[in-house]
Amino acid sequence: MIQFEEAILGLSNDVGALTISNQEEASDDDNVSTRSSITAVDTGSNDYKVKLDQQYVSSTVEPPCPKVGSDDFDRLCVLGRGAFGKVLLVKHRVSKTLYAMKTLKKASVVIHVNNIKTERQILEQVNHPFIVQLYYAFQTSAELHMILEYAVGGELFRFLDQEGMFSEPMTCFYAAELVLALSHLHSLGIVYRDLKPENCLLDQNGHILLTDFGLSKVSLDGKTNTICGTAEYMAPEVLAGLQYDYSVDWWSLGILIYDMLTGSPPFKGNNRQKTIDAIMSKKPTMPYYFTNEAKSLLTGLLRKNPHVRLGAQNKGSDAIRKHRFFRKIDWKLLVERGVDPPIIPVVTDPESAENFDTAFTNEPIIGSPPNALSGFPQQQQNNENHFRHFSYVDISVCS
Structure with missing residues (x-):
């Protein structure tokens, strides 16, 4: 749906x-x-x-x-x-x-x-x-x-559901465009708080259009403490009711990247509480086919301690953009929409x-x-x- x-x-x-x-x-x-x-x-x-x-x-x-x-x-x-x-x-x-x-x-x-x-x-x-x-x-x-x-082009979720999972180059492309979108929001003092495939739309050329700001928060100091979002994509500090900042979006990005690479989020259970328990206590399982770069990126983004999470503190998104997972991304060309998307929606x-x-x-x-x-x-x-x-x-x- x-x-x-x-x-x-x-x-x-x-x-x-x-x-x-x-x-x-x-x-x-x-x-x-x-x-x-x-x-x-x-x-x-x-x-x-x-x-x-x-x-x-x-x-x-x-x-x-x-x-x-x-x-x-x-x-x-x-x-x-x-x-x-x-x-x-x-x-x-x-x-x-x-x-x-x-x-x-x-x-x-x-x-x-x-x-x-x-x-x-x-x-x-x-x-x-x-x-x-x-x-x-x-x-x-x-x-x-x-x-x-x-x-x-509709939702990214629809294409992911059809494909089952994306290849690493495909995942890298969409993740990179999302890094730029989230970085822009953070520069304006906006914590997005609801990143998931359903909120990632595709335009006619296949580029990402991030949508749905119903849960977003404008915070002058970048901090808030409301429990909100989609359970499978929520960071541990959100679920714990602690004060949090922009780094919750980088956690959600890590969950989304894992979702694209495997076809499902890393933390899930038979019911809501088991999903939350898994997020709070378990480490994500890294499938054998993950490259070292993918494992390293996900390990950094899915750190439960937000202070040491990749993208946290002063380095922000620069640390993410410089990660070897994105080594083939030309960031200047990407923001100019000069990189061909891996999926071109069929629009008759x-x-x-x-x-x-x-x-x-x-x-x-x-x-x-x-x-x-x-x-x-x-x-x-x-x-x-x-x-x-x-x-x-x-x-x-x-x-």
Whole structure:
């Protein structure tokens, strides 16, 4: 099943068990789900008395940036769905450009206001060739909409599932692009916290587009202590409820590299608790076919002590880029997208979303479920106030 943008789309059944407070709190074991994203949630205390335009962008960008609303896009098919909303493939009626439209129901996400705002702000801030781009954000009386770059190649997870495992050169390529993407996030004070194959999309040329920032954290000192993520990819210090920093992303990268090389993560059990126990106490088994370079890299990235983990402390991603596993990578050429990807997605018709799960793309396009609060005007207005300043237009679409 596609777990596209599951942190906010609500594909986790554990959403209802989240602890709500004014500060980030560590969750208990019930809030950690194997291959499902979760987070503790901050709630805002400001009661904004502002009436937002319900149909069009109230953009702070100077004209001639266009104002857009939901009526400016034709909806083609469903790319992903969750309890909170869905992701649709849409076409802009004027430019005919294809986008992925992430739609969230306000009635469902009102208690997750800070997380939604953080995701939107991060997407506005980042600008990197291997990170999905946000073009528009707007809201209606019942929904929030983010218009994102359409990754026509689908999820890396789908290709990994089809292949069973990747060769070391293939793994090296995708890992290298992720190193650059994560390094960019870290330079902006962002801890990603949910790296896994489902969140790594491919563009039409086969390059990585990192997506889903629903669990990301902006931290001025690079430190936080919330228990969140996908259990099989979570670092020991996260599971232990300790304060942690950017190095948790390097642990997750190590898990993902192992996953690509073998077809499954190194730590797993028959249930959630056994998976967590394995992460906390066991060492990863290195298959006989791993090269010395692969073994060395994974040993460094999967150190349980974050202070000695490869990529930790002052050296950061430089230590990872200089590792012999990446000895054949031309980093300057890679960031310029000058290296040919090992997988070129087959795209015969971009509008058919052929690289996405047919369980979603074959669904009929229907409107979101009725807003449970639509009968309470005051509550509806409060919902609008919660998402003040949500609207956005990227300068690249201005003409």
